[in-house]
Amino acid sequence: MSKSNSNMDAISKPLATLGRSVLFFAQILGSFRPDLKQLRAILGQVYFIGARSLVIIMISGFFVGMVLTLQSYVELSKFGATDSVGAVLALSLFRELGPVLTALLFSGRAGTSIAAEIGLMKATEQLSAMELMAIDPVKRVIVPRFIAGVISLPLLSMLFNLLAVAGGAAYAIYIMGIDSGIFWGNMVASVEFQSDFMMSFWKSLAFGIITSFVAVFSGYFTTPTGDGIGRATTQTVVVSAVAVLIVDFLITALMTWT
Amino acid sequence: MSEDLIKLTDLSFAWGEKVILKNINLSVPRGSVVAIMGPSGVGKTTVMRLITGQWVPTSGTVEVAGQCVSSMSHKNLYKMRRNIGVLLQNGALFTDLDVFENVAVPVREHTNLPEALIRRLVLIKLESVGLRGAVDLMPSELSGGMARRVALARASVLDPSLMLYDEPLAGLDPIGASTILRLIRDTNDAMEMTSVVITHSVEDMMELADYAYIIASQSIVGEGTPEELRQNTDPRIVQFLNGAIDGPVPFHYPADDLHQDLLG
């Protein structure tokens, strides 16, 4: 590497990171082989991620559902429209809050531990040892975690939505006393499969790719020290959150305009 | 066909502006145990990473079994490495796998042996390092010496023709150290391997090695059989062998700028 002054660094560093991300992403896709070894590793990782995230996703979903219902009930009652509380709940969940909040929780819980785990494997030379055993660490360590994350996020997001609807329904029907037939009827009538339900799916898939990639990237390219691992986990959460929110807007804009 | 399994020719390596190795010429004959010695931070591990093709020399060539390592494709590099066993400085065991699974990793990856055979192979290797009884332990439950021996079993489980040991004795008590030394010599002779042992400890190596190189200040300052080295009167070699702190070879290496190197 040649000498570079700080002005150059301000431009060249982000560019270098961007270039490195693109190459790494291509390398991950190129190393994806759905053979038995990799599939088994992916399943194992899905299980790990599930075990790490299920409880917080479920609890958060339930409470978000309740608070959404409570908030919209207060506003809707001003117009005497409290019957649509189920519709408001489902639409805001499927279109926005389900995928976004799940992605944020996912990167905070599973993403950070993936980044830390990979960073630690790097710091303790486990990744280097694999290379020396002629085992490609991208194939054996990175790909399973990345693919598992991409698979898990839509599933977790669905679970989040389910629990949030349950939480909202419980609140509306048992505490607010809304008729359960009206609640569910309004909800089902207002949700459209293509624009709402599938929007939820596409978003969570995109967020799955983003958060999983940021996690494996941060871990794999971290400075192999305790401090470096700490920075990798922080970076995972911050970069994931910002990227998810930006992409959320882009997908929403794209899907509403077309 | 040359008799040398490893041959470094006019090899130089630098991190940016910082030259680590300069004009290294070194060869390792088949079947021998060759030691690479030198003070900490002089670039011994670097030599190992150049031999395995993890790093690429700034100039010069690395040949293993007559093939140039630095110009190999990714695929050929990985093929070559299947024939090399490496014991890293800290063992680098996989922390999420128990002892058995650690040793089984290369077997599972590179062969399609049935489970019963894998079990036999792994247990035989563990027996040879005296740790068959530790088969169910996790790496965190092992002492430093035990971890080193498990790593040794893992590195040699597929009977490679070349073994590289990076500081195999560092941090071990005298008994642990002599156990490892004996294992290195025994595996080398029994399996007709070639071994490269990297170390900064002089005494043990002079016992073990057939031939030794001493690296100091970026280049090789001495080489020969242990006997030749002992008789050598070059003050730099005498200084190293006697462990004198001050002498013609400055033992204080310039402070490294790893941080800036990595970010810059």
Ligand SMILES: Nc1ncnc2c1ncn2[C@@H]1O[C@H](COP(=O)(O)OP(=O)(O)O)[C@@H](O)[C@H]1O
């Ligand atoms: N990634 C790196 N970037 C810059 N310098 C490095 C890097 N890795 C090692 N070095 C430097 O290379 C030199 C040789 O390191 P090494 O081969 O590990 O020494 P040894 O194994 O002989 O103790 C050291 O001075 C070290 O600071």
Ligand SMILES: [Mg+2]
């Ligand atoms: Mg070293």
